[in-house]
Amino acid sequence: MFNMKKLLLATGLLAMAGSATAGYEIKLSDKDTITFGGYVKLDARYVDGNINSITNDYWVGAGNVGDISRTSLRATETRINTKYVHGDVTGFIEFDLHGGGGNEIVSNSSNPRLRHAFIKYKNILVGQTWSTFVNTSALVDGVDFGGPLNASAFIRQGQVRYTQGNFQVALENPESDKGDSSQDSMPDVVAKYTFNGDWGNVSVAGLARQLNTVGGNSESAFGYGISGKINTYGKDDLRFQIHGGDTGRYVGVVAARDLVGEKVEESKSYMVAYRHFWSDDIRSTAFYGKTTTEVADTDRRHWGVNLFKSYTKELSFGVEVGNFESIDQNADSDYVQFSAKYVL
Template sequence: MNTTQLTQKSINKPTFKRTLMTSMIVLSLGGVSVAAQAQTQQQKEIEQLRQDVQALRKLVEQQKVQTTHTATALAEVQRPAPVASNPVLKTAKGAEFNLYGNVRFDASYQVEGTSRDLPYNHINAVALKGNSENSDRLRSTLAATRLGLDFKTQVAEQEVKGKIEVDFLGGSNFDNLRIRHAYVNYGNWLLGQTWSNFAVPDYMPESIDALALVGGAVKRTPQVRHTTKFSPQTNLVVAAEDPKDSTVNQRLPALSARLNHQFADNFNISARAMGHEKRVNNDEEMAWGVGLGAKYDVVPGTTLKADYYHVKGDSSFVSFTNSGVVKQADGSLVQSEFDSITVGLTQQFNEKLRGTVGYGYMTFDEDQNYIDALADQTKANKDLWQAWANVFYSPTKPLSFGLEYVYGEREAFAPATVNGSKTGEDNRINAVAIYNF
């Protein structure tokens, strides 16, 4: 190796090291630069991701609020209206009570018949043909308007219930306030005035007339009665009643018994019996009677009712009868005797409309001693009958409207002196409008 080569090697060695170091520094700086750029880019992406998450969160919150509002609004629409609970009314003594009643307007157009200016039935006293008839007459009244009060209270371990109900059908012209029901129930006992235990209205076909039609009874008597339940389907009711018979001097109450039985959900019967002393001055006779009523739901919405009575010597329980007892010339008493029946079919066409067709008949024994003892034989009847048809329409629950056609006749024991007629006719149209509260 010559001097020139040695010199060259000495010169090139450090240069190579410097070059190598320079290259490493450059590479190192380049790596740092690349790493810094990568870190910056990553930070940007993270920041962008954070912003996206924030935006998504806001969107979710907005959607939640909107959904809640929608659900709330939908719930408000679908939520049923709150039911107003009836406040509990109490008397000063702490008894709970409920007030009820109705406003009732009755109208009657008498096509033919009647001798009295009344809007209600009095088939037993209609004028004989050609004798003071008041035909083509319109009558109206609100006397059947009612006001009632049901109450109950607790006495020891027994609940006491009661009722007070009045209307304006009192007096001879049916225009005075009167008591319909006023009684107290304590256990199986009842004390007060309500429907007679003998002449119950449960089995009469429906009619518009507030006083019922032939064969029916709407008698309410002061009474004390007791109910014995033999089973859920059978009970016996016995009562001591004051029939308020003004034709006799009463010293004892009438005794009555009623056996009720339900054969099935759609078939009920009631067998009844009555006995009562009839006393005029010092003379007395025993009056008695039996009755049988039935109610049968033929099919849902179709109901058949029938009621039968056989009575001797009484005119205070069943409506439209002759006088139960009359006094003969020698002072002894003679009694009337009759049979009556009423039957009818009611059809419920829909929840707002129903209708009834009915027929009633009453016939009296022709006891000549009884007939001879009468002061006016034209005012006592041999036979009575009535037929009727009606419809009731209730557009809303508290309102009810009814229309009824009635035709009937009576045959007296003796003819009228004017023209010899023994028959009186009842031909009329009844209408009613009722608001219940």
């Protein structure tokens, strides 16, 4: 008979996949286990201002000036995952409902979206997961999905990764954003080294790519990132990300593009967040993120302050107020967002 038990903490693999949630494990044999996890989440959000390219759940750093005053209630961040372990081999797959589709007329039927699908054997990982350029521990504990995505390394894609101790190197899927992606014959190369200890962690990452312009030119692009999570007083922590060079689509989602016309875009991004525990079950985070670009001359900013209350290990509620700002377009939007989350 299967020996079923509830895991109180996520495994290191689930944390790596960005699914830092508990789960249910079924032990099939001495070498075989299967784990199911995820969470159910509702977001209620009100946005008011003149940045109109804001999704129902989060801002991705785009501008597009236009008045917006909108309320939305959505459960599309809800996700489910499963992990199968057989000795040294691990398979992991995760979906959420941010895949679009559906509306209030047709039952709001949102499409599933693939987040992670990879195989790990000893030091080798193949499949889709967080880019090696990303330090998931430096992402903000926010109500708005991911916090200031306009200034964060936040990308998942297909890759082949090798890990040796604290060092990782990977060949990852290429994409010439705003260029000719049909000519992307060379994979992106990413390397990262992570320093860690009881004090937290700091990662230093480098990125090398070949970008292909619409005009038929091939351009080299190099970027860097320094990010981490530093434990401070008690359970409090400081999270930060600093990126520069030609990071393009790796940072800020669409706050910076890979190419502007025939030129490689150079950008600078930084994000800082402080999380404070008022008690064992009440916590807050204040954060700020900014990305500026050289060629397009954009300046995108996002700040927010939130409060979370955990009623059980599985159930929590949160509220956040904040502001998105597009300096180059003289536009901004305020928002307030409430969330209810139940970890499976």
